[in-house]
Amino acid sequence: MMNQIIQCVPNFSEGRRPEVVKAIVDTLRNIEGFVLVGAEPDADYNRTVVTLIGEPQAIIDALIPFVGKALELINMNHQSGEHPRMGAVDVIPFIPIANVTMDDCVGYANEIGRRIYDTFQIPSFLYANAATKPDRVKLPNIRKGEFEGMKDKIKDPKWTPDFGTNEIHPTFGVIGIGARIPLIAYNIDLATEDLNPAKQISRAIRFSTGGFRHVQAGPVYLDSRGHVQVTMNILDYKENPIYRILETVKMEAKRYQVDVPSCELVGLIPKQALLDSIRYYCQVHNEPFDKNMSYETMIQRSKTYMGFRDLDVLKIIEANLK
Amino acid sequence: MMNQIIQCVPNFSEGRRPEVVKAIVDTLRNIEGFVLVGAEPDADYNRTVVTLIGEPQAIIDALIPFVGKALELINMNHQSGEHPRMGAVDVIPFIPIANVTMDDCVGYANEIGRRIYDTFQIPSFLYANAATKPDRVKLPNIRKGEFEGMKDKIKDPKWTPDFGTNEIHPTFGVIGIGARIPLIAYNIDLATEDLNPAKQISRAIRFSTGGFRHVQAGPVYLDSRGHVQVTMNILDYKENPIYRILETVKMEAKRYQVDVPSCELVGLIPKQALLDSIRYYCQVHNEPFDKNMSYETMIQRSKTYMGFRDLDVLKIIEANLK
Numbered sequence: 001m002m003n004q005i006i007q008c009v010p011n012f013s014e015g016r017r018p019e020v021v022k023a024i025v026d027t028l029r030n031i032e033g034f035v036l037v038g039a040e041p042d043a044d045y046n047r048t049v050v051t052l053i054g055e056p057q058a059i060i061d062a063l064i065p066f067v068g069k070a071l072e073l074i075n076m077n078h079q080s081g082e083h084p085r086m087g088a089v090d091v092i093p094f095i096p097i098a099n100v101t102m103d104d105c106v107g108y109a110n111e112i113g114r115r116i117y118d119t120f121q122i123p124s125f126l127y128a129n130a131a132t133k134p135d136r137v138k139l140p141n142i143r144k145g146e147f148e149g150m151k152d153k154i155k156d157p158k159w160t161p162d163f164g165t166n167e168i169h170p171t172f173g174v175i176g177i178g179a180r181i182p183l184i185a186y187n188i189d190l191a192t193e194d195l196n197p198a199k200q201i202s203r204a205i206r207f208s209t210g211g212f213r214h215v216q217a218g219p220v221y222l223d224s225r226g227h228v229q230v231t232m233n234i235l236d237y238k239e240n241p242i243y244r245i246l247e248t249v250k251m252e253a254k255r256y257q258v259d260v261p262s263c264e265l266v267g268l269i270p271k272q273a274l275l276d277s278i279r280y281y282c283q284v285h286n287e288p289f290d291k292n293m294s295y296e297t298m299i300q301r302s303k304t305y306m307g308f309r310d311l312d313v314l315k316i317i318e319a320n321l322k
Numbered sequence: 323m324m325n326q327i328i329q330c331v332p333n334f335s336e337g338r339r340p341e342v343v344k345a346i347v348d349t350l351r352n353i354e355g356f357v358l359v360g361a362e363p364d365a366d367y368n369r370t371v372v373t374l375i376g377e378p379q380a381i382i383d384a385l386i387p388f389v390g391k392a393l394e395l396i397n398m399n400h401q402s403g404e405h406p407r408m409g410a411v412d413v414i415p416f417i418p419i420a421n422v423t424m425d426d427c428v429g430y431a432n433e434i435g436r437r438i439y440d441t442f443q444i445p446s447f448l449y450a451n452a453a454t455k456p457d458r459v460k461l462p463n464i465r466k467g468e469f470e471g472m473k474d475k476i477k478d479p480k481w482t483p484d485f486g487t488n489e490i491h492p493t494f495g496v497i498g499i500g501a502r503i504p505l506i507a508y509n510i511d512l513a514t515e516d517l518n519p520a521k522q523i524s525r526a527i528r529f530s531t532g533g534f535r536h537v538q539a540g541p542v543y544l545d546s547r548g549h550v551q552v553t554m555n556i557l558d559y560k561e562n563p564i565y566r567i568l569e570t571v572k573m574e575a576k577r578y579q580v581d582v583p584s585c586e587l588v589g590l591i592p593k594q595a596l597l598d599s600i601r602y603y604c605q606v607h608n609e610p611f612d613k614n615m616s617y618e619t620m621i622q623r624s625k626t627y628m629g630f631r632d633l634d635v636l637k638i639i640e641a642n643l644k
Contacts, residue, residue, distance in 0.1 A: 210535045210561025239532025247573045251566070255605035283577035 005098040005321055006105060007182060007268070008052045008059045012070050013085045015041040015048050020073045025050060027066045033058025037268065037320055046081025047090070051268060053320050056100065060112050063092065067116055067175075075171045076147045086143045086150050087173035093128065094179045097270070097317055105179035106130045113163040113177045120172070123154065123164025128178035132162055139176050147173040182317070184234040184273060185266035186242060187220075188249050189227060191259040195219050198228040201252045205245060206232070212248075214240045237270070243277035246306055262307040271318045274298050281305035295319045327420040327643055328427060329504060329590070330356075330374040330381045334392050335407045337363040337370050342395045347372060349388045355380025359590065359642055368403025369412070373590060375642050378422065382434050385414065389438055389497075397493045398469045408465045408472050409495035415450065416501045419592070419639055427501035428452045435485040435499045442494070445476065445486025450500035454484055461498050469495045504639070506556040506595060507588035508564060509542075510571050511549060511631075513581040517541050520550040523574045527567060528554070534570075536562045559592070565599035568628055584629040593640045596620050603627035617641045 014020050018041075025039045025048070034054020041048040052059050067089050074088035092112060094105040109130040116122050131137040135158075145153045150173060153159050155166045161174060168174050190198055198219030203209040206217040217232035230249060234240050250260045275291060278301045282289035293301070295313045302308050313319045336342045340363075347361045347370070356376020363370040374381050389411050396410035414434060416427040431452040438444050453459040457480075467475045472495060475481050477488045483496060490496050512520055520541030525531040528539040539554035552571060556562050572582045597613060600623045604611035615623070617635045624630050635641045 204566065207535055210558060212534065213529055213532045236532060244526065244570070244573070248566070248570060251569045251573065255602050257605075257608070280577050283579075286579070 003098065003321075004056055004100045004104070005054060006056050006059065006100055006108070007095040007097050007317060008063075008092065009095070009267075010050050010052075010063065010066065010089055010092045012048050012050070012074070012089045013046065013076065013079050013081070013083075013087065014070075014074055015046045015081065016043050021048050023073060024048070024066065024069045027069050028052060028062055031058060031062050034062070035320055037314075040267075042083075044081070045083035046079065047083045047085065049267070053097065053268075053317065056094075056104070056108050060108055060115075063112055064115060064119060067120060067122070071120055071122070071169075071172050076173045077171060079147070084140070084143055084146055085173075086145075086147050087122070087169075087175045088171070089175050090143075091127075091139065091176040091178065093177075094130075095182050096179075097182075098321070102129050102179060102181070109177045109179045110162075113175075116175065117163040120169070121164070122169045122172050122175060123161035123167070124175040124177045126162045126178065127176050128180040130177065130179040139178065142176055150174055181236060182268075182270050182273075184237050184242070184269055185232075186234055186245070186263065187229045187231045187266065188246060188263045189225075189229050189261055190253060191261050192228060192256070193221070193226060194256075194258075195221055195228050197253060197256040197258050198230050200256075201249055202230050202232075204252050205230070205248055212240045212245065215245060237273040237276070241276045241280070242273060242306065243280040246277075260307075262309045264309055265311060265315055268315055268317045268320075271295075271298070271316050274302050274316065278302060278305060325420065325643075326378055326422045326426070327376060328378050328381065328422055328430070329417040329419050329639060330385075330414065331417070331589075332372050332374075332385065332388065332411055332414045334370050334372070334396070334411045335368065335398065335401050335403070335405075335409065336392075336396050337368045337403065338365050343370050345395060346370070346388065346391045349391050350374060350384055353380060353384050356384070357642055359636075364405075366403070367405035368401065369405045369407065371589075375419065375590075375639065378416075378426070378430050382430055382437075385434055386437060386441060389442060389444070393442055393444070393491075393494050398495045399493060401469070406462070406465055406468055407495075408467075408469050409444070409491075409497045410493070411497050412465075413449075413461065413498040413500065415499075416452075417504050418501075419504075420643070424451050424501060424503070431499045431501050432484075435497075438497065439485040442491070443486070444491045444494050444497060445483035445489070446497040446499045448484045448500065449498050450502040452499065452501040461500065464498055472496055503558060503560075504590075504592050504595075506559050506564070506591055507554075508556055508567070508585065509551045509553045509588065510568060510585045511547075511551050511583055512575060513583050514550060514578070515543070515548060516578075516580075517543055517550050519575060519578040519580050520552050522578075523571055524552050524554075526574050527552070527570055534562045534567065537567060559595040559598070563598045563602070564595060564628065565602040568599075582629075584631045586631055587633060587637055590637055590639045590642075593617075593620070593638050596624050596638065600624060600627060 037051040070088040113124040125142045202217040205211040214236035359373040392410040435446040447464045449461045524539040527533040536558035
């Protein structure tokens with residue numbers, strides 16, 4: 001049987017105290033069966049995003065001591081930050097990568113939810129493809145009210161957790177556990193300091209104001225770089241390929257006489273998402289397209305065609321696998 | 323007080339017998355207070371789309387004899403055609419144009435629904451902005467099963483009509499009465515006989531497969547012209563302006579090395595929808611934009627920038643008003 005591979009991206013609610021971040025992340029280091037691909041603490045958000053790739057069972061087993069360490073070191077009654085959160089470990093999404101179905105990932109979500117409650121009496125809600133009710137599909141619906149509001153919200157029969165009773169854990173809160181397809185965190189640079197074009201272009205491309213169905217986007221000014229950006233999540237890269245969004249942004253930018261020189265990925269991307277867009281530009285330029293191109297060629301083509309900065313092979317999910 | 327103006331687009335289920343079409347449409351001719359802008363029978367569909375523009379009360383009053391004539395001349399037990407339908411008059415949508423709110427139009431929908439039932443005992447369902455339940459917002463949900471299925475469907479308490487009892491009219495069926503913003507029926511020509519690019523491009527731009535939120539689109543081959551087309555409804559031209567859809571179609575067409583020489587409107591368009599797109603191209607080309615340009619200039623600019631064929635001033639809703 002071929003290796004089953006998933007991605008798991010637990011987020012925990014500490015991004016300021018380096019020794020705490022280190023102690024929690026260390027529970028996931030050097031474990032047989034999966035790779036700790038990244039751990040990105042953010043002080044403003046007071047949150048750390050961890051990326052794991054590997055075998056489902058190895059990841060699930062390792063999440064128990066990980067959650068245990070967060071329980072030991074984070075007291076949500078004294079935690080604050082820019083990012084909404086409802087637990088010391090806030091979310092644990094499972095993402096199918098290879099030889100794993102979405103249903104398998106729903107199964108993993110259920111397994112870890114049950115084990116976390118049995119071990120620590122921390123309740124959890126299943127979301128995205130693992131959701132058990134329509135109003136739990138979107139994580140923000142579940143998280144609304146955050147840690148502070150969840151004490152009462154969880155007593156509403158509508159918000160009985162999927163694992164646990166009608167009580168939050170007094171210091172940890174609750175966890176959202178999900179199964180979903182990989183989302184792509186993608187940012188497009190605009191060569192201007194004026195936020196307005198980024199604001200208008202975000203409105204044009206994001207679903208909430210009429211744009212592409214699977215795009216969430218907003219404007220941001222990058223102080224360190226001195227220009228604005230359209231920052232986005234692409235929730236379904238198959239239906240909303242990168243090239244289509246990039247070209248639409250360029251088309252909209254023309255009306256402001258603003259250049260679109262570059263773009264960037266935050267976190268990882270499935271190989272197929274790059275290939276789908278490289279294929280578009282090959283077709284447009286009447287150049288041959290080889291779907292078996294090397295990861296190096298993929299990166300080089302992506303930079304040439306789409307202006308990615310800071311892209312390297314290890315951003316490709318599959319390049320992290322043996 | 324300024325004149326209140328609405329558009330009303332009743333569709334009736336006869337497009338083959340010219341004398342029947344004429345008799346029904348004639349009930350709407352030469353009436354003080356509104357203009358009969360168009361009546362387009364389609365033999366394949368066996369359906370006629372009527373466009374009225376003018377004062378709400380004049381239109382509402384005229385709809386009573388119009389429905390009466392359809393009741394007299396159409397027996398749905400003997401009607402068939404390509405277009406789904408549930409009544410002899412199938413739909414009556416009200417669209418705010420000037421000095422009228424959407425709430426006003428919801429009121430008109432209620433008024434005509436009540437009067438039609440009181441006069442003829444024909445039941446009706448309110449849809450779109452006039453809908454009284456979430457699953458009645460989309461007309462196809464209501465119409466599912468069509469005339470033939472409605473006999474049973476209407477007995478389900480979930481499908482009790484908004485006006486009338488749990489019985490269809492035996493020869494007329496039921497009517498859908500709605501309030502909605504103007505939709506734009508817009509088609510983009512591709513310079514190829516191959517349907518595949520039109521199919522792929524439709525998938526890229528329409529909501530159901532990930533595209534723009536308010537676009538419904540599909541591929542069609544035009545036998546009479548010898549090329550394919552992406553045919554679409556734009557349900558909200560404010561959030562999904564024409565230029566954005568046209569430029570996205572051009573961007574997608576490039577990968578098939580296919581030209582996009584022209585486009586067309588079916589039915590009418592609000593002035594603002596043309597102005598919004600003209601403004602984009604003026605900005606891109608660094609040309610002055612005058613929002614008070616004449617209708618003639620609007621048409622000429624639209625042809626130059628967007629390649630409209632067959633566009634004339636009377637396609638602009640406001641140009642039909644005094």
